[in-house]
Amino acid sequence: MAISWGGMAGGQIRRLEQVQQQQAGTVQNADNYQFTVHPTCPPSTSIVFRGGLCWYPPAFAPAHGWFVNSYAADLADTDIVTTNTSFIYYSYTFTNAYWYAGCVLVLTYGLNPDTFGLKPATLPDLSITLAGTNSGLADGFEEYATAAEAEDALAAMSVERANSVGLPMTALVLRNNGNTTDANQWMSIDRVNRGRSYLLWDYRQAWEIG
Amino acid sequence: MAQFGQYRVYLLDWNGNKVAQLFPGDDFLSITWEHRRNQPGAYRCELVAETATKDRFLKHYQILIERNWGNAPGDWYEEYAGFHLGNHEWWVNSDELDEHYWASIGLSPEWLVDQPLLQPVANTGNANWAYYDLWWASGFADDVIKSMVGESMVSPADTARDFTQMGLQGDAGAGVWSCYEGSWIRLLDAITDAIGETGDKGGCDFRVERVSGGYEFKTYAPFFGTDRRRGNPDGNKPTIFSFENGNMRNPDYKEIWAEEVTAAYGLWQGGGMERSIYERTNAAALAESPYSRREGAYDLRDISQPDQINGILDQALIDDGLQTFVTAEILQTDACLYGRDWWFGDLVTLDLPGGRSFDMRIVEVSGAIDGENEERIEGVIELWTRTEAA
Numbered sequence: 057m058a059i060s061w062g063g064m065a066g067g068q069i070r071r072l073e074q075v076q077q078q079q080a081g082t083v084q085n086a087d088n089y090q091f092t093v094h095p096t097c098p099p100s101t102s103i104v105f106r107g108g109l110c111w112y113p114p115a116f117a118p119a120h121g122w123f124v125n126s127y128a129a130d131l132a133d134t135d136i137v138t139t140n141t142s143f144i145y146y147s148y149t150f151t152n153a154y155w156y157a158g159c160v161l162v163l164t165y166g167l168n169p170d171t172f173g174l175k176p177a178t179l180p181d182l183s184i185t186l187a188g189t190n191s192g193l194a195d196g197f198e199e200y201a202t203a204a205e206a207e208d209a210l211a212a213m214s215v216e217r218a219n220s221v222g223l224p225m226t227a228l229v230l231r232n233n234g235n236t237t238d239a240n241q242w243m244s245i246d247r248v249n250r251g252r253s254y255l256l257w258d259y260r261q262a263w264e265i266g
Numbered sequence: 267m268a269q270f271g272q273y274r275v276y277l278l279d280w281n282g283n284k285v286a287q288l289f290p291g292d293d294f295l296s297i298t299w300e301h302r303r304n305q306p307g308a309y310r311c312e313l314v315a316e317t318a319t320k321d322r323f324l325k326h327y328q329i330l331i332e333r334n335w336g337n338a339p340g341d342w343y344e345e346y347a348g349f350h351l352g353n354h355e356w357w358v359n360s361d362e363l364d365e366h367y368w369a370s371i372g373l374s375p376e377w378l379v380d381q382p383l384l385q386p387v388a389n390t391g392n393a394n395w396a397y398y399d400l401w402w403a404s405g406f407a408d409d410v411i412k413s414m415v416g417e418s419m420v421s422p423a424d425t426a427r428d429f430t431q432m433g434l435q436g437d438a439g440a441g442v443w444s445c446y447e448g449s450w451i452r453l454l455d456a457i458t459d460a461i462g463e464t465g466d467k468g469g470c471d472f473r474v475e476r477v478s479g480g481y482e483f484k485t486y487a488p489f490f491g492t493d494r495r496r497g498n499p500d501g502n503k504p505t506i507f508s509f510e511n512g513n514m515r516n517p518d519y520k521e522i523w524a525e526e527v528t529a530a531y532g533l534w535q536g537g538g539m540e541r542s543i544y545e546r547t548n549a550a551a552l553a554e555s556p557y558s559r560r561e562g563a564y565d566l567r568d569i570s571q572p573d574q575i576n577g578i579l580d581q582a583l584i585d586d587g588l589q590t591f592v593t594a595e596i597l598q599t600d601a602c603l604y605g606r607d608w609w610f611g612d613l614v615t616l617d618l619p620g621g622r623s624f625d626m627r628i629v630e631v632s633g634a635i636d637g638e639n640e641e642r643i644e645g646v647i648e649l650w651t652r653t654e655a656a
Contacts, residue, residue, distance in 0.1 A: 092535070094571050094572060096571060096572075096573045097404050097571060098405075098445075104571075104572050106535055107536070107540065107542070108536050126542060203392060204394065211394065244404075246402065246404065247398075247445075247570060247571070248400070250404070
């Protein structure tokens with residue numbers, strides 16, 4: 057019995073897709089894609105800032121649009137991140153293994169009038185402040201056993217504390233990775249709550265929730 | 267003409283119980299079916315319409331084809347199952363004829379994962395809001411697509427979405443590690459996005475297989491099938507199609523690089539001059555000739571995490587890269603039987619005249635039998651290029 061074998065089907069659909077891809081070479085609606093925050097794939101604990109025009113300067117910065125480069129920053133890196141809205145070089149060590157803490161990620165780089173407009177290739181040290189939910193605590197962080205409690209605390213938080221130090225980019229729920237000895241020990245950051253750290257309310261910027 | 271396989275065809279109810287034997291049977295005319303890689307394969311079963319057999323077909327009952335490649339009782343295996351998804355009834359009238367036929371048409375169980383949508387992740391146990399704005403997960407590809415199926419139809423947060431006859435194989439931690447996402451698209455499309463049509467992107471394949479009482483979603487890494495290549499590491503008896511073995515004729519080999527993309531640009535988010543552009547190139551292809559550079563643009567604005575982009579572009583360089591087509595007519599011989607020496611998904615060796623040899627994969631198979639138990643088997647083979655390290 058003869059058995060005929062055919063080759064791979066032609067690329068008609070692929071060619072149509074290619075045409076669509078070429079036609080989509082420009083994106084018209086720019087603002088929706090400007091200056092947004094994106095987690096990276098676990099086990100990374102890094103965040104990517106997609107560069108672009110920012111039209112939301114804090115009160116003490118010049119009131120015009122400014123351009124920000126794209127950056128990646130490891131939120132576990134104590135050189136990049138401080139966890140205190142009043143002091144630099146602060147870090148946070150969880151007391152309870154695998155508990156949650158809510159915070160607002162604030163970009164402080166570029167807001168000093170002396171450095172405004174400079175666009176270094178990599179994010180300078182201490183460019184990020186993680187503003188915790190409790191202004192009464194020295195380091196601002198407050199731990200909760202569940203993600204829902206941490207989210208509730210974020211919803212009740214005054215975003216003015218975050219606004220006062222820079223540009224709030226997103227809300228975060230950080231979950232400890234089991235290490236309660238060392239600083240900034242949180243799980244990798246997901247797009248949604250998958251039992252690790254995650255961006256709260258997707259990556260909508262904090263002024264939308266504030 | 268030699269006849270190789272023996273067949274039995276049954277009608278199954280919703281629980282997978284045999285309710286009627288269609289073949290051998292007086293009102294059976296023919297059945298055709300196909301296996302497709304990571305996609306549902308169609309069948310069509312034609313019967314004489316005057317009998318009551320057709321009335322036993324209810325919506326979503328199933329066809330089961332059992333095949334025996336030899337004569338021993340132990341050589342029977344389940345060749346194909348398919349869901350009854352439509353009827354076709356027709357009449358043939360002339361001066362000499364007054365005939366009435368009926369056909370069941372449907373798809374293999376992979377059709378099941380085309381039923382649900384991949385909905386945003388439920389914010390379970392959290393009263394703040396019900397759902398996130400997308401489905402998202404990270405991990406090994408085979409585990410992630412199982413999560414998609416699990417959360418969409420096997421154990422969904424909304425129990426109304428539960429397919430009670432559907433099961434899920436346990437995680438294996440294989441395939442490519444990455445992040446995968448989607449929202450409000452068909453589950454089958456989301457799985458295809460995650461692992462690629464060929465399975466190469468995720469480094470695994472999936473199937474929906476018949477089990478006791480229903481069906482189970484299973485994954486296979488690095489591929490579904492048996493390695494029957496010459497010198498295969500599993501020690502399987504090799505299946506080699508060649509002139510010398512008398513099981514191949516009219517081979518055809520084509521290579522086309524007219525539209526071979528060697529530099530892929532990923533257009534991520536941002537408008538105008540702020541749009542982020544990623545680039546990946548096929549260095550080996552670029553080095554082959556001073557005229558090799560062909561550029562391709564890929565709109566990736568919907569990707570939420572930029573660290574996925576390089577992997578997507580690497581896959582684009584394969585999909586839109588050098589196109590190699592190898593075809594041949596294969597003769598099923600006593601020494602090279604379908605169902606024993608090769609089956610859907612298997613890796614085999616193709617030897618062409620002149621000493622060239624190729625690793626091939628059987629990516630599609632279609633079969634047909636008629637009321638006389640005459641069978642016809644056709645297959646589609648492709649060059650096998652997937653990285654096999656799980």
